[in-house]
Amino acid sequence: MTAQTLPRSRPKPSRTRWLVPAALILLSLVPIMAGATRLTELSGGQITPDNARFFDSPIPVLIHIPTVTVYLVLGAFQFVPSLRRGKRGRPSWHKIAGRTLAPTGLLAALSGLWMAVFYDLPPLDGPLLLALRLVFGSAMVAFIVLGFIAVRRHNYVRHSEWMSRAYAIGISQGTIVVVTIPWILLVGPVDELTRALLIGASWVLSLAVAEYFIYRRAQGPARTPHPAVQPA
DSSP, X not given: OXXXXXXXXXXXHHHHTTHHHHHHHHHHHHHHHHHHHHHHHHTTOOOOXXXXXXXXXXXXXXXXXXHHHHHHHHHHGGXXXXXXXXXXXXXXXXXXXXXXXXXXXXXXHHHHHHHHHHSOOOTTOOHHHHHHHHHHHHHHHHHHHHHHHHHHTTOHHHHHHHHHHHHHHHTHHHHHXXXXXXXXXXXXXXXXXXXXXXXXXXXXXXXXXXXXXXXXXXXXXXXXXXXXOXXX
């Protein structure tokens, strides 16, 4: 009977391990759908005051939207522990995906910085929001670079921490909806200052959640790193 009861306790992790990537992908749907709409406009839509800047210089946005989409969707699965383990000397899915995520994350962040600096500011985007975009966009680039350096040094704990912070900044475009909609429903439409503060709060909230889970992992029981666990 003992042999029969042991296997029954194992399915629980397999049912719950996909909750985190599912939640992250759900949060990513808003920026992904907004990007798809923007690409549709560029492929043959009408030029309006809201999208004229993209028609004037389409290359950055054509780089930004696909790389953000890949980064958010593929990156969500990096939080599944079972995908970090390779089999029989083969690189894990986590490591293979990481080889795509690092460059796409950098392209997404750098193209976003380029658009923030060189595109005309749309309505309700003032100097404060521009400054915040530059700060958090630069931080995302720095976190990815630090994560890459850490993994090259085989410091997988620091690698995971830096990459988690970078992903938190990337997915904050979805967090913005979570923060902004309640404000609009309870208070009303936003102005330039309120919009900047709400978007800034979204970045801070995403990073705070990332730091919370980083802290929880650090406080967990000490474990010997698995030799096959090599995040890229």
